[in-house]
Amino acid sequence: MSTQSSTYDVIIAGAGPVGLFLACELRLAGVSVLLLEQAADPRSPLKILPFGMRGLSTPTLEAFHRRGLLDQIVALQQAKDEAGTMPASAHWLQQQRRPAGHFAGIPFFAEDVDSTRWPYRLPSPAGFNLAVDMQSLEGSLTARAIARGTIIKRGEGVVAIEAECDGVTVQTQDNVYRTSWLVGCDGGRSRVRKLAGFDFAGTDPEFTGYSVAAELEDADKLSVGRTYTPTGMYTFARPGTIAMVDFDGGVFHRMHPVTREHVQSVLRRISGTDVTLTNLKFAATWTDRARQATSYRRGPVLLAGDAAHVHSPLGGQGLNLGLADAMNLGWKLAATIRGSARAGLIDSYHGERHPQAARVLDWSRAQVALMRPTPSTRALESIVRDLVATRDGATYFAEQAWGVSLRYDLGDDHPLVGRSVPDFELVGGARIGELLRHGRGLMLDFTSSAPHRSLTKPWRSRIDYICAEVKDHLGLSAILIRPDGFVACASDKPADGERFLEAMHRWFGAVD
Ligand SMILES: Cc1cc2nc3c(=O)[nH]c(=O)nc-3n(C[C@H](O)[C@H](O)[C@H](O)COP(=O)(O)OP(=O)(O)OC[C@H]3O[C@@H](n4cnc5c(N)ncnc54)[C@H](O)[C@@H]3O)c2cc1C
Known part of the structure; x- marks a missing residue:
């Protein structure tokens, strides 16, 4: 074990998308950053297609536009589209009409959304949403973080911390570091959150979710797209990409090995077919556990991203929430470190971001409620389906799912205060x-x-x-x-x- 002599303004635990983006923001403001990442290798099957597909919402695209990252990310995805890798894997791209989002699997369509109801939104290159793959996104953020001078140490997970009023001592397997601030961006099972004693309050899971890549003997027995059944829900994309939820109270997740036999038996039960899996290429499980740190700061330790809030991936908002945490926290933390911030600026991070995550947790709970395999839930689903199909309904759901409704309560009643600035276009052409x-x-x-x-x-x-x-x-x-x-x-x-x-x-x- 060696004690490093340098002291950093900020140590970030976790080089996932949130830790990387936060590092970029802090370096932009000129503070020193060390990024400690537990995994020696950033690659994972969960970061590449089909499971690595992530939907970026409006606030994320605007943040990337404001930092000059948007063109690069759009270009990467266009290259993938042209290579045909994106469409091959998504069940919603194998359907006749391409949805612009969904609520508990009930799709809404861009042409039904009335964006004239958002008077403070001007046309912008950021657009409303974009599908990306996690590996490309992390690759772009890593390159930017390094180019801006972030030190990234992989294979060095945080194992212990000692927080005092003037800073934190951070221990990894091999080294001890000293920093003024530590930010836990180390994911849903955050070690930093546990070591620093944050409360993580919320609700327990109702189901185990499965993401599966398999070879099927008789794929025609499954319906392409999302199907609700009396025992659960599955989505299927040819040739063998399956996602399904099994309302088992979340007990299977992480408790048992995910074997071909088990996946086949759950799939047969949920789909009501005798479909046969000849080969299980990949399987991961997840749940709808919905929890949130009751405070995002304890002295010199802060949380962001999944470390601060977890919920089911339904509706795909976790990454967007985390990136917005980073955009909100970066400049405030930098100003606090430089000594130019008013007292309390750093706590506005919790004040602004905690309610946003609480809203998303409820949004994901509402979707779980609409997926339960009961006759009354199916009856409710059919009513919600009718509502989503109206112009008012599609506009409401787009507002929520795309993040257009985001507004911080800054105590000023001008309708623009607390909202994302419209992308005004100067007469010379700049935005x-x-x-x-x-x-x-x-x-x-x-x-x-x-x-x-x-x-x-x-x-x-x-x-x-x-x-x-x-x-x-x-x-x-x-x-x-x-x-x-x-x-x-x-x-x-x-x-x-x-x-x-x-x-x-x-x-x-x-x-x-
Ligand atoms: C199937 C699926 C689909 C999803 N789809 C979407 C979507 O469409 N849109 C969306 O917004 N979100 C989606 N999400 C959620 C999204 O992927 C997460 O919210 C996002 O990855 C969180 O980013 P993060 O950086 O906070 O955490 P992570 O991505 O979990 O990164 C945490 C990092 O910390 C590292 N780490 C862990 N412990 C330590 C330690 N002790 N010390 C140092 N490093 C450590 C980990 O190795 C990891 O690299 C989906 C999730 C899943 C599972």
Whole structure:
């Protein structure tokens, strides 16, 4: 065991997508980061297609747009689409009409969604959603983190920590490190969460879920797509990709080896067929356990991503939640380390992100409730199906599933405050997303008003000021944007100095 002499501003446990993105955000703000990852090899069958497919929602795509990562990620997926690897594996791509999302397997379609009801959304390259594979996503984030100077040590899992008021001592199998802040991004079974004594409250599972790749003797006995049966639910994509849920109270998960015989017997019971698995190529299990840390911070230890909240993968929101945690936490933690943050800024991370995860946990619980294999649930499902098929219904479900409804309660009743900033297009062609690449605050002045310009002067080391003509300013005179792209203050009046001043103190700290 060796004690490392260097001290880091931040140690992140876990080089999953959330730990990697957080490292990028912290390096963007110039703080030193050590990323400790338990696994020696980042590759896993769960990160490649078909099981590695992940749906990115609007806030994630906007975050990537704001950091200059979007083009690269879109290009990677286009290359996969052209190579034919994406369509081959997804059951919803083997159906006639391609859904834009679903609720408990009930699809909604983009053409039914009325996006005119989102008056503060302007057309943007970010779009609303995108399917990616986890390996490519992690690859892009790793390359960016390293290029920006993050030290990543693989095969070095955190095994012990000692947290004091002025920092944390972090122990791996071989080394001891010292840091001012430790962030646990080490997944749903987070060691950091347990070692630091966080409460993890929530509900126990109702089912064991299975992700299976198999060779089938008689695949025609299964229906392509999602099928509810009196004993559970399965989805099937040719030639042999199966997902299914077995309402066993979650008892099978992690308790028994997943054999071909077991998977075949569960599949036969759920599908009500005598389908035969000739070869089990891959199988993983999961549950609908839904838990959340009651606090995201204990002294110098913070949690983000699955370490802070777990729920079933139904509806695919866990990754998006975690990446939004990283975008929210990065600039606040960096400002706290630099000493420019007002007292309490770091705790707004919990204040803003905890309710969002709580909402997603409930969203996933509601889907579980709609999947139970009972006659009354099927009756309820048929009513929800009718509602989803209406324009109001499709718009509501898209709003929730795509993350368009995300709004932080920042205590200001202007309808834009706390929301993601619209992607205003400047007359010269640049977009707001591109102006946020440096991770700094931004005052956007549409009226060239002298008061707004002089207001920002004392904060110029933290906030950019741009007086710009935009194609559509949505009736606003000025807008103050946080480094994560969320609106801190907005006004329709020619000058609204007091409100802007207050917001600048609140989000960008005191100035001499
Ligand atoms: C089948 C399936 C489909 C899904 N589909 C979607 C989807 O479409 N959209 C979506 O948003 N989400 C989806 N999710 C959820 C999403 O994959 C997770 O929420 C996301 O991976 C969480 O990222 P993370 O970085 O927080 O944790 P992880 O990805 O779990 O990464 C944690 C990392 O920490 C490392 N680690 C563990 N212990 C230690 C330790 N002691 N020290 C150091 N490192 C450690 C691990 O090796 C790992 O690399 C899906 C999940 C599953 C299972």
